[in-house]
Amino acid sequence: MNRINHLFNSNKKDLLSIYFCAGHPTLQGTADVLQALEANGVSMVEIGIPFSDPMADGVVIQNAATEALHNGMSLKVLFEQLRNVRRKVKIPLILMGYLNPIMQYGFESFCRKCVECGIDGMIIPDLPFKDYQERYRLIAERYSLRIIMLITPETSNERVREIDEHTDGFIYMVSSASTTGAQQDFDSQKRAYFKKIEEMKLRNPRMVGFGISNKATFKAACEFSTGAIIGSRFVALLDEEKDPEKAIQRLIQGLKE
Template sequence: MNRINQLFSNNPKDLLSIYFCAGTPILDGTANVIRTLEKHGVNMIEIGIPFSDPMADGIVIQNAATQALRNGMSLRLLFQQLQSIRQDVKIPLVLMGYLNPIMQFGFENFCARCAECGIDGVIIPDLPFKDYLEQYHPIADKYDIKVIMLITPETSEKRIREIDEHTDGFIYMVSSAATTGAQQDFDEQKRAYFKKIESMKLRNPRMVGFGISNKATFDAACEHASGAIIGSRFVTLLNEEKDPEKAIIKLKELVTR
């Protein structure tokens, strides 16, 4: 069974997934960040593939991607860094990146390398759902790579149900149509959106992302989904501390106190 499916089968609530950008704060620190996060009880990790035009990301993750590219990070190098990660890391690992560098690498080659390294899923925010169904779904399935699709408050119920029917792993529930970035709390409109999606009784579990930064937002996400994805807040702490252990300890204090 794919590790993503196993995670949601065994631990259906209050899951914590962390995003960070590969190649930051230092070029060769990617594997260390992953191992440190697992050591501190993180349930799943999203590893960002840096790109020069990350359209869904706020300034924090944009800056991290820019720094990673300046450090020399590339998709080819990332796969080299992850080659032996499954010798000791057991939790699900998901690559998050934009279509351009993946297409330059070649989608089937990309999926094959993911499988070799033990990557369980991918998130490609600018991959149209129609293109996924027609061109990419069979290839991803061949290598047991779960393609995780995003939904927002603007996504129609019809499209949500189509995504639920034709994907596997989990659904990434974006808290708003804005870019990534920390928020202090979720307003009633966002909470109503969470409740609405929960009431649809979808086949796939859901994780809430964008704006999760403290206990209030983490608890609100977990109330109506399987868990939360934290990106910008951790990326900020990692940049400030230059030490993944100090960064994740501070983050967990923020979301639990």
């Protein structure tokens, strides 16, 4: 069974998934970050593929991606770093990146490399659902990879149900229609959106991302979903500490206070 499905079939709640950008703050730190996250109880990790025009990301992740590219990170380098990572890391791993570098690599070659490295799925924020259905779904399924689709407060109920019907793993529920970045709390409008999606009784579990950085936002996200995804806050802490162990411990402490 795919590790993503296995995780969500375990009936655990309040899952914590962490995003970081490969190649930031150092080129060679990918495996160290993954091991530190698993050792500190993180349930799943999204490994960001740096791109020069990350349209869905706020300034923290944009800066991390720029630094990673300057450090020499590329898909070729990343796959080399991930080649033996499954000897030590057991939790689900997802590659998150924009379509352009993946297409330059070749989608089927990308899927093949994912399987070789033990990657369980991918998130491609700028992949239209129609294109996913027509061009990419069957290839990904051939390799038992999960393509995770995003929904936002602007996504129609009809499209939400369509995504739920034709994807597997989980649904990435974006907390707002804006870019990534830490927030102090979620307003009533966002909470109403979370509740509306919960009441749709979807087949797939949901993880909430964008804007989660502290106890209040983490608790609100988990109230209406299986768990939360934290990116910008961890990337900022990693930038400050230069040590993944210290960064994740500070983050987890912040979720408790």
